[in-house]
Every structure is written in C-alpha cells, then in structure tokens.
Amino acid sequence: ETGVTQTPRHLVMGMTNKKSLKCEQHLGHNAMYWYKQSAKKPLELMFVYSLEERVENNSVPSRFSPECPNSSHLFLHLHTLQPEDSALYLCASSQEPQPPYEQYFGPGTRLTVT
Amino acid sequence: GQNIDQPTEMTATEGAIVQINCTYQTSGFNGLFWYQQHAGEAPTFLSYNVLDGLEEKGRFSSFLSRSKGYSYLLLKELQMKDSASYLCAVGDSNYQLIWGAGTKLIIKP
Numbered sequence: 001e002t003g004v005t006q007t008p009r010h011l012v013m014g015m016t017n018k019k020s021l022k023c024e025q026h027l028g029h030n031a032m033y034w035y036k037q038s039a040k041k042p043l044e045l046m047f048v049y050s051l052e053e054r055v056e057n058n059s060v061p062s063r064f065s066p067e068c069p070n071s072s073h074l075f076l077h078l079h080t081l082q083p084e085d086s087a088l089y090l091c092a093s094s095q096e097p098q099p100p101y102e103q104y105f106g107p108g109t110r111l112t113v114t
Numbered sequence: 115g116q117n118i119d120q121p122t123e124m125t126a127t128e129g130a131i132v133q134i135n136c137t138y139q140t141s142g143f144n145g146l147f148w149y150q151q152h153a154g155e156a157p158t159f160l161s162y163n164v165l166d167g168l169e170e171k172g173r174f175s176s177f178l179s180r181s182k183g184y185s186y187l188l189l190k191e192l193q194m195k196d197s198a199s200y201l202c203a204v205g206d207s208n209y210q211l212i213w214g215a216g217t218k219l220i221i222k223p
Contacts, residue, residue: 043213096209102147105156
C-alpha cells in the first residue's frame with residue numbers, strides 16, 4: 001500500500017449505531033488530519049494530530065471521537081450521529097512544519113446517516 | 115474572521131486557457147496551495163506559493179500577490195481530464211490550512 005488509505009469507502013449507519021473510520025498513511029509523515037467535506041462547502045478541519053498528540057479540535061460535537069495510536073494510524077469513532085453528519089470524511093497527512101507541508105489525502109469515506 | 119473566496123463554477127473550451135482566481139483574508143500567512151479534486155476522488159496537490167510571483171509547472175501556473183491577498187491558477191491547453199474542482203487553501207499562523215469552497219471547472223469540446 002502506498003500513500004493514504006481509508007476504510008471503509010462507503011458507510012451507511014443509523015443514528016443509534018456505533019462505527020469507526022480508519023486511516024493509514026505510508027508516507028512517514030508526522031501529522032494527520034480529519035476533514036469533513038459537504039457539497040459546495042469548504043473543507044472543514046475537524047481534528048489535527050501532530051506527533052500523535054491532538055493539537056486541534058475545531059469545536060466538533062462529542063459524537064465524533066478521534067484516536068491516534070501511532071503516527072501511521074488515525075481513527076474516527078462515530079456514535080449517535082445525526083442526518084446532517086452525512087458527508088465525505090477525508091483523512092490527510094503531512095510533514096510539519098517543513099514547507100511546503102502539502103497535505104496528502106486519502107480517498108475518503110462517504111458516510112450516510114439514516 | 116478568515117475567508118477564502120473563489121468562483122463557484124467556470125466553463126472553458128478544450129485547448130483554451132482559463133484563470134481561476136482566489137482572494138483571501140486570514141490571520142497569518144504561511145503559503146497558498148492549489149489542489150485539484152475530481153468528482154468522487156480525493157484532493158491532490160497542484161502548487162504552493164509563499165513568495166510573490168508566478169510558479170510554473172507544465173500546463174499549470176500559480177500566481178501570488180501577498181499585498182493584495184490574491185492568487186490565481188492558470189491552466190493552459192485545456193484537456194477534458196482537467197474537468198474537476200480546484201481548491202484554494204491558505205496556511206495560517208499555525209500552519210493549518212484554511213480552505214475555499216472550490217471552483218468547479220467544466221471543459222467543453
């Protein structure tokens with residue numbers, strides 16, 4: 001595997017379910033990110049982990065819970081979601097803080113909450 | 115507040131040239147990025163500007179004016195495969211990226 005991988009690619013869940021999204025990066029980067037992408041809206045940064053420590057949490061509801069067990073893996077645990085949480089969830093990684101520190105994205109998980 | 119503006123949609127003809135503009139107001143500036151995102155796919159990095167001027171990379175060029183808070187992405191010799199959304203993002207004082215909503219580029223034969 002190369003680059004950034006995400007599983008599952010598609011997920012349909014009810015509002016009472018608990019599920020987890022997984023991200024793995026094979027680039028040797030030291031920072032990982034979760035973004036939410038909704039149609040016609042800017043990418044919304046949810047969480048940032050740098051050297052396995054959470055450095056940013058952009059007022060994300062507690063029904064989203066991140067976990068970063070090591071520098072290569074990132075999880076997003078989901079529980080009691082709402083229909084408005086349906087979106088594309090993208091994982092990214094980068095090598096901070098060295099310019100140009102571009103972020104490499106995984107293919108995303110298309111989440112539908114019913 | 116922080117804001118990145120770019121047109122919602124543009125249309126161009128195969129073989130032509132198109133310029134996609136981006137204006138920004140952010141707290142701090144640590145570079146401006148352009149990404150390409152095909153429908154249903156992940157964004158992919160195109161360019162990075164941190165100093166004023168033009169950066170050329172094949173058919174794509176990116177320009178930055180920090181004093182004007184302005185950038186553009188120039189695509190030459192357009193091909194059908196260039197149909198995609200183009201995302202402008204600015205690195206803020208914490209090196210986090212602030213994103214625009216993207217410009218959907220439609221290429222017609």
